Ligand code: HEM
């Protein structure tokens with residue numbers, strides 16, 4: 061018999077086993093973020109030329125660990141928690157095969173420890189991309205494989221939960237939009253992880269001597285089907301989190317279920333093709349393949365993101381206007397709850413992802429423009445805007461939302477929680493913008509010494525590049541401060557936060573079930589469809605329901621167009637290439 | 639409250655879409671198509687494109703080519719390592735090799751002359767990053783990249799390695815001089 | 819509550835085929851894996867596999 065409890069504050073139903081798995085995955089994820097953030101400080105202080113903290117070998121080791129721990133472990137562990145939330149909690153369904161889910165979690169943790177141990181063992185400083193024929197310790201690959209298998213199990217448990225919910229008729233009509241977004245994320249994850257298996261298993265066998273040769277160009281093609289698609293999991297999932305938070309904080313409904321879901325459908329069709337943008341300057345591959353794939357087949361997945369960029373804030377605007385905040389174009393935004401870290405975190409994630417991460421990503425993924433950007437520090441600048449400001453901040457906002465609901469603890473240090481998204485968002489934006497700027501001056505990524513000290517050939521980047529890397533360093537320190545604040549507030553709340561339920565003890569914060577009295581074996585009432593609203597019937601004629609959002613969207617588009625052509629202009633000035 | 643509840647209509651696909659979304663989708667789609675067609679357009683009319691010419695090659699064969707070129711066109715040597723500097727004939731083939739942790743040999747080119755630049759690595763991945771122009775190419779072992787390059791400004795250029803290639807990565811430099 | 823009487827009568831037109839696709843996660847899974855496998859991976863692997871041997 062599946063046991064459920066209902067959160068008295070939100071009305072959400074938690075299946076006991078699902079709840080514990082969510083907690084365990086989320087907590088393990090935050091631990092990884094803590095490690096990754098600590099390493100980030102060391103990395104960014106080394107890349108700040110005036111500080112230049114670590115020696116070279118330690119720097120490359122720490123950078124390898126930072127990338128893996130942040131991008132793979134933190135993001136994916138948390139993603140699994142989101143899947144279980146979207147599948148079980150939002151659908152009021154029991155989780156399919158909790159034992160398998162548990163096994164998946166254990167595999168992920170064991171894999172993560174194994175890989176990190178290999179990196180800190182010192183002979184696996186190969187960066188997360190681990191391009192062959194550079195070789196890491198076999199346990200480096202094996203750990204990643206175990207982690208991936210665990211994550212794959214999580215995805216199938218999620219898909220199984222959809223089946224359970226449907227068969228047991230736990231909801232009416234179609235699944236909620238947020239759950240649909242999570243499904244898209246899970247689907248992309250399946251492709252991603254399959255690609256990972258395709259490349260990491262042979263590489264593991266090669267590292268222990270069973271296979272003599274892995275083709276370095278093949279490796280890059282298949283590795284990026286893993287490496288970039290995993291970022292697309294994040295996009296699909298954090299857009300779902302945006303919709304969720306818009307719904308929770310504002311009671312917002314999607315402007316159009318059809319538009320939002322069709323946009324997600326475009327993701328399924330096209331988003332993963334973009335892995336190709338990592339191979340724009342690789343030898344021997346045809347431009348046809350490059351253009352078709354890097355453009356997600358005519359940029360149809362970019363179209364989808366631009367649609368979400370309108371419909372997420374648009375949904376908020378419509379909800380706010382309904383509450384009477386109708387003055388001018390932006391009263392709805394000015395009077396939004398900027399002191400609530402759930403909202404402010406989500407909104408910074410949305411704006412940062414769109415303006416910094418999105419625009420730069422599409423521009424640099426253009427076949428020819430990649431020539432002036434590939435492997436410069438512009439690239440880390442770009443993806444810290446997507447995966448840190450976009451994904452990580454969305455996860456953080458969701459965590460602030462879930463601490464009382466899932467862990468039944470009140471948040472500590474509310475004044476600091478209020479500030480956290482601003483500190484982290486500001487710091488990370490500085491890192492992103494100034495790394496991108498330094499990249500346009502040619503500064504290399506993954507590089508210990510931009511000064512080339514003692515090198516007889518000698519080379520100096522322009523003085524501005526040093527300044528930019530220094531400012532990025534300051535931004536990094538601010539961001540790490542914001543990240544530390546997040547960890548202190550969340551972990552502190554789990555341990556010291558006021559209990560909202562008497563059983564919510566320390567152990568319950570880390571995945572142990574609440575006392576049985578909290579649960580009942582009564583099946584939750586079926587999740588009804590959302591109440592129909594008159595608006596929907598006539599909004600075909602109503603015209604522009606969210607004018608403020610439309611203005612914002614046009615600002616985004618204009619910035620996009622200008623920035624895009626500026627880059628073509630830069631490109632046209634370099635040496636002729638054909 | 640509907641983003642996390644089932645849609646209000648069973649048949650949500652048939653609910654009419656607001657004009658605002660339709661207008662935005664149309665604008666965005668046009669922009670997406672413009673961006674798409676910029677790439678083939680630049681192949682036809684632009685001056686900076688990635689060549690598709692590439693070959694499989696072994697280190698031994700490639701090194702022989704490099705040495706042959708050095709033998710014919712070496713003009714001088716530089717530094718304690720006596721790294722050769724090669725001035726290839728106008729329009730000729732130039733063989734540049736990446737290895738741990740050096741770009742070999744150094745080159746002397748002429749402004750506004752087009753060369754066929756060959757590029758490969760004989761060990762790990764490296765990154766050809768020409769500064770200060772900021773041209774960046776991936777150098778993959780076992781594969782020879784062939785590009786036509788036309789320097790458009792005289793001066794001293796440095797090749798930085800911008801693909802991580804082990805502990806000496808940050809020491810890996812090369813030189814190209816472009817003469818009027 | 820768990821009876822089968824859930825056919826809400828808000829609208830009972832035929833469900834559009836697009837909606838049927840979107841409501842079917844396993845069909846979507848198939849599409850989502852097949853598309854990149856064909857266009858990115860298989861085509862990409864063919865590209866690399868057909869790179870000729872250097873002519874010298
Ligand atoms: C907390 C603040 C953070 C700071 C200050 C920071 C800073 C940096 C810096 C300076 C680099 C090195 C760039 C280079 O030399 O190539 C880097 C690399 C990277 N960071 Fe972060 N980072 C932070 C958080 C994160 C997070 C949360 C993620 C992922 C979710 C992340 C993902 C990565 C990845 C994937 C790399 C590339 C590693 C590689 O090149 O293999 N970072 N970061």
Ligand SMILES: [Cu+2]
Nearest residue numbers: 764799803810
């Ligand atoms: Cu190198």
Ligand SMILES: [Cu+2]
Nearest residue numbers: 799801803807
């Ligand atoms: Cu290198």
